[in-house]
Amino acid sequence: METVNITPAEKTAYVPSVRKKRKWTADHWLAAAFLAPSVVLIFLFVYGFIGWTGYVSLSNWNSLVPDWSFAGLKNYLYLFHDFRFQADLRNTLVFTVLFIAAVIVLGQLLAILLDQKLRGESLFRNIFFFPMALSFVVTGVVWQWLFNPSTGVNLFLKPLGLDGKWYTDTNILFGFHWGKIEFGIPVAIIAVVVAAVWQMTGFAVAMYLAGLRAIPDEVREAARMDGATEFQLYWKIILPLLRPITVSVIIIMAHISLKIFDLIYAMTGPGANFVTDVPGVYMFETTFRGNYYANGAAIAMVMLLSVAIFIVPYLISSRKGGS
């Protein structure tokens, strides 16, 4: 697959034809010259700036005036003892688990549904996909209205024991005390999960559908010949074949949910008792509303770390698998 991937051994073998090598090198330098600006930008604006933020997180810069004096881990220690940040971590964990689980279950269900050669399939597909064209802000504004009144969607939910105003609901389901916070599922966060699932499920459907279409028909036919029911076919054969896609969906949804900001900012804000607060919102308010830059930087670094735990192994393994 790779063409000009010259290994050191090959390089020495090529030495005799000097002319050819020089020509190859000129173009190669040109290629490098075209790539260089992007590489410089990425190293500066991604890695350099992360390092910079890392340093800010260790400084005393907690006012409008930059203060670069070294504070050690003070800002991090403050955070992990902070009620709001503990609530954020709980919310992020709950949100991520519920969001990913729902997206995967619904994504698989809808993709299999679309795979049944229904009439009007493209119409259904368009309906399931379109929310992805929207902004999280639009989604937040619309679902805020849908969830806000004590009628609307809540009519359907009353029988489930969920009532009235969602975001001001400070109840925690299955709660127990842990650290400074009550650990469990904040009722208010379920509203945000529903909106996020509505927006992002189409992505999972698209991926699963692509996966389903890549499975050769012989697989299905062979299973049917062996007397498998449709349910068994999907449960025992197709879904296991789609597992790599599930891994991708989990990774993509996890990184979205760990850094989610705009949906919650537009829909609920931090909520009473911080029941719908997340690190993204906390970082924004701390840094740009409160001017606590060092604290904000520390929140950002924790967010980065949480994403990196998922992404780095995934990037490394997909690199190995890809080439």
Add this chain to the structure above:
Amino acid sequence: MARSVWARSFLYALAVAMSVFFLMPVYVMVTTSLKPLHEVTLADMWKLPSTIDWSSYATAFDKLAPNFWNSLLLVVPATLLSALLGALNGYVLSKWKFKGADTLFTLILFGMFIPYQSILIPLIQFLREIGLYNTIPGLVFVHVVYGIPITTLMFRNFYAAIPDEMIESAKIDGAGFVRIFRYIMLPLSITGFVVVAIWQFTNIWNEFLFAVTITTSDKQPIMVALQNLSGSQIVQWNVQMAGALLAALPTLLVYIFLGKYFVRGLLAGSVKG
């Protein structure tokens, strides 16, 4: 495939039920935006408007038009520049691989996943320093820079599908780096450009965090302005919904008319490197 009528009916019922769930917000958005304010009440939420009232669109348009223009001024150059940069990078990283190219690519790719909060503080200091803070060109610059990973990934995958033999034979014919790009890759890239452009257009139009931190008041893109609409004291839900529709319109139109490429972009964006 002999399947009972009951099973088929069940599948259709399920598909319709799910469609209702997905369309419910659209229904509420459209009907609410067409209602006069006195009909926008909790009790009447699911009802159709008794008369169609366009005034909330007029109000929303008055408030959001400047920001709508800001978004257009931002999204067009940012999309074009980042697509061009991505095409060049993708070309180099797929057809002119060198030792360590894959590692470099992975390092670039990581930039796509970082929470932007982790670069925001230095970014704002930097933009202030070079005089681009609170300007549309500043936002364009930011979107081009942080678009590099995804556009590079998409073009690299796209170009990987172009057979290497074509490049090899062009090389033998004496074509160099630039000629190969100009006369072989670019003509084959039209779909790639459409997919990447749609992806970047949608993402930049919908982006919020950079927009809200880098710009203030009259320089704000549409999404920030829409969010501010709901921040005011009295929430006029019909105006809000009209505003949300206006803000969503460009990306919805792109989706309706170029949906195929939109979905291709989605799949290309899901790292298969």
